[in-house]
Amino acid sequence: MASARRPHLCLGLRRRAVGARDNHRGWPLPQAGASWPLGGGALQALTPSPGHDTLPADCPYPVSHCSKGGDMVRTYRLGVIGFAHMHVNHLLDQFAKLPNVEWVACADTVPAVPSRSSLPGTRLFNLKRAQEVTGIPKVYEDYREMLEKERFDAIIFCPENARHGEVAEAVAEKGIHMLTEKPMAASLSEALRMARAVRANGVALMVNWPTTWSPAIRAMKRLIEEGVIGEVWEVKWRNGASMGPLSYSDPQPSDAEKGAEWWHQAAQGGGALLDYCCYGACLARWFIGERAVAAVGMRANLRSHYGDADDNAVITVRFPSALAVLEATWTTWNSGVPTGPIVYGSRWTLVTDQKVVEVY
Structure with a gap:
């Protein structure tokens, strides 16, 4: 008889804000998601933390206003480009919590196919929410016109994945720092386009990876670095149960509405x-x-024939001393087993459900 599955060690993790520190000054980054600066450390500390409640004398960034005590405190003028990706809502919510943010204006990119739905998660819904919930006062039809007419310290952009390069280049040319949502781009060439633009213009580009804010994921990284599981030889990733990005609204969008997104x-x-x-x-x-x-991969459209994009995919990756198996699905009602990530080491194995890390 097979033995019951029992972990050698179990770490329970409560949800909490996880901080990160920029490599330029050590000031805290906003709690919007894990992000790493490509072009410098300028997108840092939208709000000072204890011990950093005033700007240092050599801070390179201009001061917008003074606090009641006379200390200089920076106010950041923010804008938004692109409402295609619904993660823009969470990013705006996080920045809206900060006391020294001034929302200036926003603009969506023009979709290749007009949206047929305004249900939660669609670009029409996201844009309306930015106005009514976040309180962004101006909406432009053309983001390039917005960049010409308004002054920004930073731009959050969440357009279609294939347009990240275009938008990042336009923002960088105006000398504006920027934050975008994962993935960085839809192709290597577009990612390199973004990197060249920010380096040429001396601005910062930050890419938000929500999983890396997870306490469980950070605990796994710490256990790996401490050598608890020995040498890592394989990482497995599969997203949890998902029926696609627009499957969580009530009522459900029709197939025609999904295909238009x-x-x-x-x-x-x-x-x-x-x-x-x-x-x-x-x-x-x-x-x-x-x-x-x-790396070698395969993708397929198995159940979503109202569109031509894949709804399932697998990538196998070779590292010098390890393998990775990466799976994606938009057609899974229930994952059935823990999807991880799972990290196999030479001594032990790490498994997480994003709430608890188990060591086997």
Whole structure:
């Protein structure tokens, strides 16, 4: 008879805000998601933390106003470009909690196919929410016109994945720092386009990876670094149960409404591979600590024929001393078993459900 599955060690983790520190000054980053600066450390400390409640004398950023005590405190003028990705809502909510943020204006990108729905998660819903909930006062039809007419310290942009390069380049050329949502881009060439733009203009680009804010994920990284499980030789990632990005509203959108959204359009960077395999790619690189040397993948549209983007995908990645298996799905009602990430080491194995980390 098989023995019962019992972990050697179980770490219960309560949900809490997890801080990160920028590598320029050590000031706290806003609690919007894990992000790493490509072009410098300028997008840091939208609000001072205890011990950093005034700006240092050599701070390179201009001061917008003074506090009651006369100390200089920075106010940041923020704007938004693109409401295609519903994660924009969470980013705006997090920045809206900060006391020194001034919302200036926003603009959506023009979709290749007009939206047919305004249900939660759609771009029409997201844009309306930015006005009514976040309170962004101005809405432009053209984001380039907005960049010409308004003054910003930073831009949050969440357009279609395939348009990240275009938007980042336009923002960088105006000397504005920026934050975007994962994945960084829909292709390597577009990601390199973004990197060149921010470096050429001396601005910061930050990419939000929500999983890396997870206390469970951070606990896994700590256990790996402490050598608890020995040498990592494989990382497995599969997103949890999901029926696609627009499947959680009530009422449900029709197939025609789903097909009109960029998520289900391959040319716009839609599909499950870019939506979910990117998480595993990020975590595998972080956990293993090496650059990948080879990868092979397969994707398919199995159940979502109202669009031409994939709804399931698998990538197998070779690192110098390890493997990674990355799976993405938009057609799974119930995952049945823990989907991880799961990290196999030479001594022990780590498994998490994003709430608890178990060591076997």
